[in-house]
Amino acid sequence: MAMMSKTRDLLEGFVKEGSFKWVLSRRTSFDEEFEEMGRSPSGRRKWISELSPIANVIVGRCSRILDISMEELQNNFGKEASDSIKHPSNYARNFLEYCCFRALAIATQVTGHLAERSFRRLTFDMMLAWEVPSSGSHPMLKVDADSTVGIEAFSRVAPAIPTIADVITCCNLFDVLSSSTGGCLSFSVYDKYLAGLDRAIKKMKTQSESSLLSVLRSERGEKILEVDGTLTTQPVLEHVGVSTWPGRLTLTDHALYFEALRVMTFDKAKVYDLADDLKQVIKPELTGPWGSRLFDKAVMYKSMSLSEPVIMEFPELTGHSRRDYWLAIMLEVLYAHRFIREYQMNGVEREETLLKAVLGILRLQAIQDSVPSMSTRCEVLLMFNLCDKLPGGDVILETLATTISSRGFGHTTSSGLGSGLHSISAMSVLSNLGVVSQAASEERLLVGEIVVGELSSLEKAVNDSRNNYKKVEQAQATVDGVKVDGLDTNLAVMKELLYPITELGKMLTSLALWDDPLKSFLFCCVLSYIMIRGWLGYVFVLVLLFIAVFMLITRFSNQGRPMNGIKVMAPPSMTTMEQLLAVQNAISQVEELVQDGNIVLLKLRALLLAVPSQATDRAIFALILTALGVAFLPSKVIFLMIFLEIFTRNSPPRRASTEKWTRRMREWWFSIPAAPVVLEKEKEDKKRR
Structure with missing residues (x-):
């Protein structure tokens, strides 16, 4: 504990007594620091050939904070780093990170380090050096008020100090700080941010x-x-x-x-x-x-x-x-x-x-x-x-x-x-x-x-x-871009999007109505044979595979091409009064649908509660007959019977009997009484509460 307290006192003195002032005095030019490195007899400011000029300066500052020579820092890195970390292709940046993170771990132990402008300048210069770490990088000999850093350097150095940033939100933080400077962070904004952070703490x-x-x-x-x-x-x-x-x-x-x-x-x-x-x-x-x-x-x-x-x-x-x-x-x-x-x-x-x-x-x-x-x-x-x-x-x-x-x-x-x-x-x-x-x-x-x-x-x-x-944002941008205003316009767009389904529905309806008896007969025979052989599952699998193959072929054939827009004929513009009337008509239609739905539910309730009527007796008989069929007949036979009943009811041989059967079903439905409904109003004392 005594040793730790002594170290802390030395570090606090290192900042408070102005030991970082030499950084501030030379922050607009590194020339004097280069000269000091060249003439340093002790090797404490030795020039490292693999590093760029600014990286050499930053490593020199780190060596002063750690109180060891640059040569010793390099030797320690050689002993502690794995071969992949020391690979020549990324040696300079990895060594720079090693020095910076070690120095930051010491510098942040100083009480009130955020209040010191020298500390803020040091961390910003570390980001500048991170962008051009190696000697082969484009030389940056001057660091002035116009120097800026990018998001990669900020996201790498700033989260090393949890007070300044964290790994999860650092990119968003950079976007906010650099919004006024075109996506690059200047020291003036960074300095204001750290000063504000110090005040908040x-x-x-x-x-x-x-x-x-x-x-x-x-x-x-x-x-x-x-x-x-x-x-x-x-x-x-x-x-x-x-x-x-x-x-x-x-x-x-x-x-x-x-x-x-x-x-x-x-x-x-x-x-x-x-x-x-x-x-x-x-x-x-x-x-x-x-x-x-x-x-x-x-x-x-x-x-x-x-x-x-x-x-x-x-x-x-x-x-x-x-x-x-x-x-x-x-x-x-x-x-x-x-x-x-x-x-x-x-x-x-x-x-x-x-x-x-x-x-x-x-x-x-x-x-x-x-x-x-x-x-x-x-x-x-x-x-x-x-x-x-x-x-x-x-x-x-x-x-x-x-x-x-x-x-x-x-x-x-x-x-x-x-x-x-x-x-x-x-x-x-x-x-x-x-x-x-x-x-x-x-x-x-x-x-x-x-x-x-x-x-x-x-x-x-x-x-x-x-x-x-980013992919979600891009997808959402397309969603926001295709939204249109107006009920009539949205209905026109929906009609165009559902065109293939409506056409398929029309084709199936035409076959079911036997408009072309030959096509309907062939369709009926083929589908009946598939059901008898139990191939419905295979047909479903083939349909899914066909859709997948179609999507795959379309994807490769349209590689790099923009998606074709859907052309929709815009309906004539409506006045405010016409739009209000259209909304009123739509509400009336919805109300009628709800009323019809309630009547269906009330009639089913009356059937379920076995209200005495001829319709109830027939419903009970139909349910018993259906249950026996499901219990004793194979599923493929049941599906076949349902298909033939629905599909052949409008065929020439069955058309007359279908009309008579439909009339009887309608009469049976109309004979079912609706269950009564009692509406109660909320009591006044409940309203007061």
């Missing part, structure tokens, strides 16, 4: 240490993530039944707390638990005056512990971004606890999972604080929210659970690297920032989410999910 620490809700939170040591409703201009309204109260809403990493506002103080807080398994439901809700559903600005919370749902309203003049933000962070905490229960996590594993959710919310707050003009969906920056939406998100969560629960991730071994390389856990980073206690950090095994020279299992799962999500 300090704010959470201050709120969690304050006396706010201290009695209720003391047992679980909850961290306060967000508070709203403290300003009279932005109240939070709680709706329970017909009552509405303004108040203060607080979200912790375990629960929601609502304190109703009185004249000068707040009431005792109501607790809405997010941690226990209470079948909680959180979803957007509509609210309005006197129970009307007009404004989409609320969140509904429902659980087994409540007799009725609670609605939290977040009023604002335009839009519903305030509600969307609260909905996302509430769900993130809820999903994190569901994840913990599903994978039965306890102790430090449980704390690590909760801290991942907390960090995601802090990063979202940093985005809103540092770059408020950026518009983005909150859920894409929160890992548990995102996994709930992504295709294959369950696979990502399963891989994440395996990573967290693994006891061998303190030292990365899958890539052939030894104990010199460490990844950083969320708990260890927050401990160094003063948010969680050091005792908890020391007991926690490190999480190996980043592996030098290869993708971790979590990164592979995320990449697979993102690739599938």
Whole structure:
């Protein structure tokens, strides 16, 4: 412990005393650092021929942080890395990653490192070097205010520090940060983001240490993530039944707390638990005056512990971004606890999972604080929210659970690297920032989410999910592009799409009506023979194979060609009054269909209850006869009899008898009485309740 404390003091001094200032003084040009490498007699700043100029500079900075020479770093890498990692084709980048990850593991142990601009510049320069690591890369001798990094470099370096990014949401985070700079991240935006993140962490620490809700939170040591409703201009309204109260809403990493506002103080807080398994439901809700559903600005919370749902309203003049933000962070905490229960996590594993959710919310707050003009969906920056939406998100969560629960991730071994390389856990980073206690950090095994020279299992799962999500987005874009307005236009499109089926139906109807007796007779004979031989299953298989072969041939013949659009004759445009009349006619037709359906059901109910009538006696006799036929006749004979009965009823020999039989069936149906219906109105006292 004494040794660890001494190391920490040295590292804090390394930052606070300005040991990183030389980085800032030369951040616009690396010329002086190149010269120092060339004339260094000790070899501590030795030039490595395999690396590009900027990569040499970054490795030199890493050697200063680790307090070992560049030559020693290279020797350690040669001893610890496997042959595949040291292959000449990717040696430069893998060695650079090795140095960066080792240096970051040390640099993040400094208390308040996010507040140091030198640390922010160092991590950004690591991304710049990652893009041009080898000596054969295009030389980048100047690093100035206009230098930018791409998504690959950011996704590789940033998740090595859990505070800055995580593997699951880092690509979405990069898209948000680089939206104003054309898909490339500049240092000014990155610096603002990290400054905002530092403020968010300090704010959470201050709120969690304050006396706010201290009695209720003391047992679980909850961290306060967000508070709203403290300003009279932005109240939070709680709706329970017909009552509405303004108040203060607080979200912790375990629960929601609502304190109703009185004249000068707040009431005792109501607790809405997010941690226990209470079948909680959180979803957007509509609210309005006197129970009307007009404004989409609320969140509904429902659980087994409540007799009725609670609605939290977040009023604002335009839009519903305030509600969307609260909905996302509430769900993130809820999903994190569901994840913990599903994978039965306890102790430090449980704390690590909760801290991942907390960090995601802090990063979202940093985005809103540092770059408020950026518009983005909150859920894409929160890992548990995102996994709930992504295709294959369950696979990502399963891989994440395996990573967290693994006891061998303190030292990365899958890539052939030894104990010199460490990844950083969320708990260890927050401990160094003063948010969680050091005792908890020391007991926690490190999480190996980043592996030098290869993708971790979590990164592979995320990449697979993102690739599938791109396909889903492309498919959804085609769906959105073919949507048309107007009932008549949609009916015209549907009619055109169903044209092949309607034509097939017309052909079968023509055969069944015996319009061409010869064709109908041949069809009847062929299908009857198939049924007698028991070949119906083979026919069904052949139809499926024919469709599959047709699709396969079409796919190869249309390789690379765009899909042909369906030409639809647009109906004449209708006025508003004509559209209203068409809707009214459609509603009337639907009402008639529902009435007819109810009559059929009431008649069947009367038959089932054996209302005394001649129709009931005939129904009982028909059911007994059908049951005996099904019991004693083979299935193929039954199918054949049904087919011949339906298909030959309109043939010339049977047409006259069919008309007479149809008339008798109609008379039998009309003779069935409908079961009575009694309509009761709701009592007045129930309405009042």
